[in-house]
Amino acid sequence: VFCRACEEGWSGIWNVAAPQQTSLGNVVRAIASQIGRAPNIRTVEVGPAALIVPDLTKLRTRIDPDRFLDLNAGLAKTIARK
Numbered sequence: 001v002f003c004r005a006c007e008e009g010w011s012g013i014w015n016v017a018a019p020q021q022t023s024l025g026n027v028v029r030a031i032a033s034q035i036g037r038a039p040n041i042r043t044v045e046v047g048p049a050a051l052i053v054p055d056l057t058k059l060r061t062r063i064d065p066d067r068f069l070d071l072n073a074g075l076a077k078t079i080a081r082k
Contacts (some may be wrong), residue, residue, distance in 0.1 A: 022071060031075060
């Protein structure tokens with residue numbers, strides 16, 4: 001997405017994400033799992049966790065985000081490239 005945006009000269013603000021919703025805790029747990037470590041999360045009771053749901057309306061005008069890898073697959077591929 002970033003290469004294509006640069007090549008085509010996109011301007012403005014673009015949300016780039018897969019369309020699946022998740023929480024920050026899920027992201028931390030997924031990263032910890034991929035690198036073989038226990039997550040270090042401290043829970044503070046402030047209510048239910050908010051889900052991160054990106055608005056991909058603008059991105060869908062240029063690319064189909066449904067083709068993107070899910071969180072675990074994307075992390076595995078990213079970490080394997082280190």
